[in-house]
Amino acid sequence: MAFGADRFIPFRPRLDLDFAHGFCTRSLGGHGRASDTVSDQSDHDGEEEGSVAGPAASSLRGQTEDWKQYRRQLDQAFGHSPGAPVLPLSPTWRDHNWQGADFSFSKVTRRSDQSGPCLYNSGVTSCRQVPRDPDRVLALPGIQDNFYCKGLDWGSHNSIAAALGSSTCVWSPHTRLTARLDARDDHHGRQDSSHVTGTGSAAADDRSPRYVASVKWSEAGGSLAVGLSQGMIQLWDPGSQKIKATVSVGGTHVGCLCWSGHVVYCGARRGYITTVDERVKRAMAVWRPRDRFEVSSLELSPCERNLASGSNDGYIRTWCPRTGSVLLEVDAHMSAIKALSWCPWRRDLLASGGGARDRRLVLWHMGRGQAEVEINTETQICDIVWSEQYRELVSSHGYPNNDLRLWSVRPGALQLMTSLRHHKGRPLHLAMSPDRSRVAAAATDETLSLWTLFPNRRTQELRKWRSPLDLVTSIR
Numbered sequence: 411m412a413f414g415a416d417r418f419i420p421f422r423p424r425l426d427l428d429f430a431h432g433f434c435t436r437s438l439g440g441h442g443r444a445s446d447t448v449s450d451q452s453d454h455d456g457e458e459e460g461s462v463a464g465p466a467a468s469s470l471r472g473q474t475e476d477w478k479q480y481r482r483q484l485d486q487a488f489g490h491s492p493g494a495p496v497l498p499l500s501p502t503w504r505d506h507n508w509q510g511a512d513f514s515f516s517k518v519t520r521r522s523d524q525s526g527p528c529l530y531n532s533g534v535t536s537c538r539q540v541p542r543d544p545d546r547v548l549a550l551p552g553i554q555d556n557f558y559c560k561g562l563d564w565g566s567h568n569s570i571a572a573a574l575g576s577s578t579c580v581w582s583p584h585t586r587l588t589a590r591l592d593a594r595d596d597h598h599g600r601q602d603s604s605h606v607t608g609t610g611s612a613a614a615d616d617r618s619p620r621y622v623a624s625v626k627w628s629e630a631g632g633s634l635a636v637g638l639s640q641g642m643i644q645l646w647d648p649g650s651q652k653i654k655a656t657v658s659v660g661g662t663h664v665g666c667l668c669w670s671g672h673v674v675y676c677g678a679r680r681g682y683i684t685t686v687d688e689r690v691k692r693a694m695a696v697w698r699p700r701d702r703f704e705v706s707s708l709e710l711s712p713c714e715r716n717l718a719s720g721s722n723d724g725y726i727r728t729w730c731p732r733t734g735s736v737l738l739e740v741d742a743h744m745s746a747i748k749a750l751s752w753c754p755w756r757r758d759l760l761a762s763g764g765g766a767r768d769r770r771l772v773l774w775h776m777g778r779g780q781a782e783v784e785i786n787t788e789t790q791i792c793d794i795v796w797s798e799q800y801r802e803l804v805s806s807h808g809y810p811n812n813d814l815r816l817w818s819v820r821p822g823a824l825q826l827m828t829s830l831r832h833h834k835g836r837p838l839h840l841a842m843s844p845d846r847s848r849v850a851a852a853a854t855d856e857t858l859s860l861w862t863l864f865p866n867r868r869t870q871e872l873r874k875w876r877s878p879l880d881l882v883t884s885i886r
Contacts, residue, residue: 540816540828544859545848547832548581550574554621555835555854557748557765557792558665558679558706558722562839562852565627569648570841571634572852573622578636580648583843583860591646593622593638626667626674633688635674637664643676645688655691659684668708668717670731675717677705683719683729697734699727707750713757716776720747726762728776740779743768749791749805753819754798763791763805771805771817773824783824787815793840795849797864802827804849804863808836814851816863832859 552575554561561573569582578591624637633654634646641661645654663679673694676684681702685694699721707720716737717729724743727736742762749763749771758777764770771791773783790808797803805815812835816827835854842849849861 540830541862542830544832544851544861546583546860548858548860550579550852550856550858552577553852553854553856554623555838556623557746557790557838558623558663558704560624560626560666560707560748560839561622562841562850562858563625563627564841564843564850565631565634566629566844567631568844569627569631570850570858571625571627572858573625573636576620576622578622578625578634578646580634589648589651591634591636591648591651593620593636593644623663623665624667626669628669628674628688629671635667635669635676637667637676639663641678643667643674643686645674645686645691655688657686657691657693659686659693660696663704665704665706666708668710670710670714670717673731675708675710675731677708677719679704681705681721683708683717683734685734695734697729699736701725704746706746706748709750709752709760711752711757712754715757718750718752718760718776720750720762722746724764724768726750726760726774738776738779740774740776742772742774743770749794751794751796751803754796755801761794761796761803763787763794766790766808771824773819782822785824790836792836792838795840795842797842797846799846799867800864802864804840806837806840806851808838812836812853814840814849814861830861833857 550572554573554575559573563571565571568584569580572579572581576593578593580589580591581587621639622636623639624635626635626637627633628635632647634648636644636646638644641664642656642658643664644656646652647654659676660678660680660682662682664676665679666677668675668677672688674686674688676686678684681699681704683697683699683705685697686692687694701721701723703721703723703725705719705721707718709718710716710731711718714731717731719727719729720742721727724741724745724747726738726740726742726747728738729735730737743764745765745767747762747764749761751761753759753761753773758775759782760774760776762772762774764772769787769789769791771783771785771787771794772781774780775782787805787807789811792806792808794803794805801819803817803819805817807813807815811829811831812833814830814832814837816830818825818827833851833853833855835856837851837853837859839852840849841852845866847862847864847866849863851859851861853859
């Protein structure tokens with residue numbers, strides 16, 4: 411028989427049955443009421459209104475005197491009046507004169523004159539630290555200041571890809587090595603461009619400057635998809651730094667990409683969603699919604715049964731990846747939807763953020779197509795990432811704050827934990843590390859910041875409780 415949780419086994423090594431029996435069998439006092447248990451008043455130290463029946467009377471009197479002495483010492487140490495509880499259940503700032511405290515267990519405290527990390531209680535664990543400054547800051551010269559681009563991704567093999575002008579920069583935090591993939595080195599581009607299933611004017615776009623609009627690593631990390639402003643995608647082999655294929659997807663700006671196995675979904679400015687199979691190196695199908703507005707975001711659900719898309723008309727659509735049919739259509743925001751992300755622990759929960767005219771952060775129940783939580787952030791929302799371990803999410807915001815915001819996710823509620831302000835330009839892109847502990851933010855001030863916002867709890871516990879007698883870690 412399986413149980414849902416572990417049994418609770420009480421441990422009471424200091425339980426005195428005689429002392430407890432004495433309290434239970436105490437007789438009524440002379441005033442017709444039950445006598446007081448243990449008096450906390452200093453002027454009644456030698457008085458007892460009731461009497462204790464049974465052989466436990468002498469033990470009770472001795473332990474009562476010890477308890478009184480212990481309470482008097484606590485009152486003197488904490489400065490409390492006799493009889494008052496040592497630690498109140500509901501402390502208030504006014505009652506205990508804590509106005510000058512540097513931390514709070516109910517909200518985030520950020521004081522400009524204090525240095526060090528922020529402290530807050532997320533509701534999941536005890537008070538933890540959130541860094542005020544990033545761990546590392548890198549330069550990103552040439553990053554596009556374009557809201558309709560997705561130029562940052564962190565692959566499963568711990569490599570960061572960033573779009574810089576007409577090339578893609580790949581950097582490994584582990585090896586600190588950098589590789590530059592130039593989008594102009596497309597020797598196979600003209601041969602593969604014959605596999606065009608969408609319509610468009612590729613020749614007209616060739617006269618415009620070419621830049622990288624989106625990047626996305628495959629799930630295994632063996633391929634890197636690069637979306638170009640001229641309506642093509644390039645499939646790169648990061649090991650050999652060579653292009654495996656170049657496929658045209660309609661001749662328009664490709665601002666978002668999404669992988670599912672060997673298939674990559676491409677969102678174009680003309681409202682098309684094109685599927686490209688890297689094994690056959692050509693476009694397989696084109697999905698055309700009823701209203702052809704620019705596809706600004708694509709996100710595949712963790713169960714891979716739904717593909718969510720956000721568009722410039724403010725609609726969120728969920729698609730069936732196998733048939734390409736629209737499953738649900740929601741009028742979500744009043745502006746373009748670039749921030750879109752599925753909840754990793756609830757397959758029907760989707761987070762979305764509106765642009766400059768909307769400024770709302772909404773959690774949607776996609777099974778019913780209804781909003782569960784809606785918050786007006788008063789700023790443009792650029793991107794969203796989740797933390798399953800901490801039950802939190804991070805959102806990046808544009809003008810006027812240009813900050814990252816950490817939110818605690820509760821059933822039917824979102825609580826703002828802290829705001830991290832480091833960039834001078836709006837942080838357009840967010841990416842999560844493979845171990846889900848670090849967040850990378852790329853901003854228009856041409857910097858990339860790395861934040862350790864979600865340290866691995868299991869690693870911390872192992873380091874904390876590692877024994878010096880552990881032969882596995884001691885043998886060299």
